[in-house]
Amino acid sequence: MRVRSLSDARCPDQFYFTLKVSTNGRVVEIEKPIDRRDFNDLWDICLNKLEKTRYKLNGKYKGWEIDFFRDHDNQIYFVMAECEMPEGQTKPSEIPDQIKDALLYEVPLNDIRFSSKLLSDVRYAKRLLNEVNGG
Numbered sequence: 601m602r603v604r605s606l607s608d609a610r611c612p613d614q615f616y617f618t619l620k621v622s623t624n625g626r627v628v629e630i631e632k633p634i635d636r637r638d639f640n641d642l643w644d645i646c647l648n649k650l651e652k653t654r655y656k657l658n659g660k661y662k663g664w665e666i667d668f669f670r671d672h673d674n675q676i677y678f679v680m681a682e683c684e685m686p687e688g689q690t691k692p693s694e695i696p697d698q699i700k701d702a703l704l705y706e707v708p709l710n711d712i713r714f715s716s717k718l719l720s721d722v723r724y725a726k727r728l729l730n731e732v733n734g735g
Contacts, residue, residue: 603634603642615639622710626687650720661696671722678725680714682707705732 606614615638618631634642643649650669657664663685669678681699683692690709707714719725 603639603646605639605643617642648717648720650716652716657696657698661694661698664692664696664699666699667716669719669725677722678719678729680719704729 602618602620604616604618606616613636615634615636616631617634617638618629620627620629622628651674652670653668655666655668657666664681664683666679666681668676669680671677681696681703685692695703712718713728719728
């Protein structure tokens with residue numbers, strides 16, 4: 601379960617409650633809008649808090665998102681690009697030009713080491729980055 605706050609120029613201050621579960625070889629995700637008060641009350645009791653800036657690609661690469669994970673000092677400590685794919689598809693049909701040259705590691709489908717929950721731990725994310733870089 602997670603709560604999320606989204607903000608952009610078109611729609612500032614959106615809040616969501618999400619239930620995301622892996623079952624029978626697939627991921628079921630249910631997301632529901634909530635109000636600011638519910639978000640704040642739930643945020644206060646969250647054990648794993650994550651701050652990230654997400655950029656969504658459009659046009660030819662619609663479905664791709666690039667997340668910049670930030671620490672408590674607002675410094676970027678991890679960047680991850682992902683593509684939402686239709687059920688049954690195991691690899692993206694194409695990698696965006698903006699990502700190709702900076703790609704360090706292609707994460708296999710369902711590799712749980714790259715979950716946002718785990719990556720919310722800065723030390724874990726840095727160790728994982730070192731691991732996939734062969735260090």
